[in-house]
Amino acid sequence: MKDQNRPPTGMWSLYKMGGITPAINSVFNPQNAQQMAFLRQVMKRQRKDFIMETPLSEVEVVVFDLETTGFHAGGGDEILSFGAIAVKGAEIREQETFYTLVNPERSIPPNIETLTGITADDVREAPSVMEGLRRFFEFVDRRILVAHASAHDKQFLNAALWRTSKVHMTHRVLDTIMIAKWLEPKRQDYSLDALLEEHGIPVTTRHHALEDSRMTAQLWVSFLSRVRDRNIHTLGELYAYLSQT
Numbered sequence: 001m002k003d004q005n006r007p008p009t010g011m012w013s014l015y016k017m018g019g020i021t022p023a024i025n026s027v028f029n030p031q032n033a034q035q036m037a038f039l040r041q042v043m044k045r046q047r048k049d050f051i052m053e054t055p056l057s058e059v060e061v062v063v064f065d066l067e068t069t070g071f072h073a074g075g076g077d078e079i080l081s082f083g084a085i086a087v088k089g090a091e092i093r094e095q096e097t098f099y100t101l102v103n104p105e106r107s108i109p110p111n112i113e114t115l116t117g118i119t120a121d122d123v124r125e126a127p128s129v130m131e132g133l134r135r136f137f138e139f140v141d142r143r144i145l146v147a148h149a150s151a152h153d154k155q156f157l158n159a160a161l162w163r164t165s166k167v168h169m170t171h172r173v174l175d176t177i178m179i180a181k182w183l184e185p186k187r188q189d190y191s192l193d194a195l196l197e198e199h200g201i202p203v204t205t206r207h208h209a210l211e212d213s214r215m216t217a218q219l220w221v222s223f224l225s226r227v228r229d230r231n232i233h234t235l236g237e238l239y240a241y242l243s244q245t
Helices: 010-016 020-028 030-046 110-116 129-140 150-165 176-183 192-198 209-229 235-242
Strands: 060-068 079-088 091-101 144-147 173-175
Touching: 030 129, 030 150, 060 110, 060 129, 060 150, 060 209, 079 110, 079 129, 079 150, 079 209, 091 129, 091 209, 129 150, 144 150, 144 209, 150 173, 173 176, 176 209, 176 235, 192 209
Parallel strands: 060 144, 144 173
Antiparallel strands: 060 079, 079 091
């Protein structure tokens, strides 16, 4: 008779650890196991934070951007680079930035090489995607994320987190496109280039994760002053208005 109290073993045990591939990787690569545990802990801890009453003048965010091998997170495309910069209230913290290339372990299409300037040689010795995720979320910590056209970035982060660690992202993400649509509902073009030009923000290097993050951070700060002019003072109030957009 089967012992009901006996702990699971074999492949089923590996599956319950978070999926066959991540579990096997963790068994044979202690560093991967540590990084997986870190990512799971960060996501678990993030769910417990309640920050909706934070004044916008004090809210701490990380403005970020990813470069990827394509546009299909579930179709074989991978993250190529992470870029991020910290902002507190209206203060862009230029001394607090993050950037890393990662090895996507697949070929980079020629059009993506042209767009981003990232080549196979650049990423050959770069950290793995899992290590890039660990470093990125270590930098982010518990802060809110901000991105332009964030759906693309969220899809890639969630796909990479699930594939490597069987966990979903729990950080809140604010999208500067959503804020622009709320503030300027009659605009026809909400691209980053169009908004940067409208707000007089100099364009440095487009399609570079860190430089795009820096420019988006300036756009975020510009939007914050206009949001406060509408008598919106907390993160929760901003979310409430954006949910109606």
